[in-house]
Amino acid sequence: xxxxxxxxxxxxxxxxxxxxxxxxxxxxxxxxxxxxxxxxxxxxxxxxxxxxxxxxxxxxxxxxxxxxxxxxxxxxxxxxxxxxxxxxxxxxxxxxxxxxxxxxxxxxxxxxxx
Numbered sequence: 001x002x003x004x005x006x007x008x009x010x011x012x013x014x015x016x017x018x019x020x021x022x023x024x025x026x027x028x029x030x031x032x033x034x035x036x037x038x039x040x041x042x043x044x045x046x047x048x049x050x051x052x053x054x055x056x057x058x059x060x061x062x063x064x065x066x067x068x069x070x071x072x073x074x075x076x077x078x079x080x081x082x083x084x085x086x087x088x089x090x091x092x093x094x095x096x097x098x099x100x101x102x103x104x105x106x107x108x109x110x111x112x113x114x
Contacts, residue, residue: 007049014050022046036072040065078102 001009014022029042048056048064056064082102085095 040068
């Protein structure tokens with residue numbers, strides 16, 4: 001099967017797949033991932049390979065991957081700072097508040113995409 005035929009079949013399958021099933025499948029792939037590369041591959045396959053017509057140029061894919069890794073790196077740094085708390089109740093509360101603000105920011109962003 002040629003690449004074009006495979007991509008056409010994948011697009012047809014994607015149309016048949018319900019949104020909920022798609023979300024469940026992608027969530028399962030993300031949870032199963034153990035590395036940032038695993039997450040990148042899930043993201044790329046489900047966001048770009050399935051819908052990009054014509055196919056993205058290699059330099060665009062490389063740029064997208066670089067941006068993805070930068071985002072993950074930034075999130076890792078934010079999570080590290082937010083979870084670096086001491087033993088006092090106040091420090092634990094501040095850490096929990098930081099995590100809550102991160103969650104709310106990401107949630108608002110995702111809701112804005114819909």
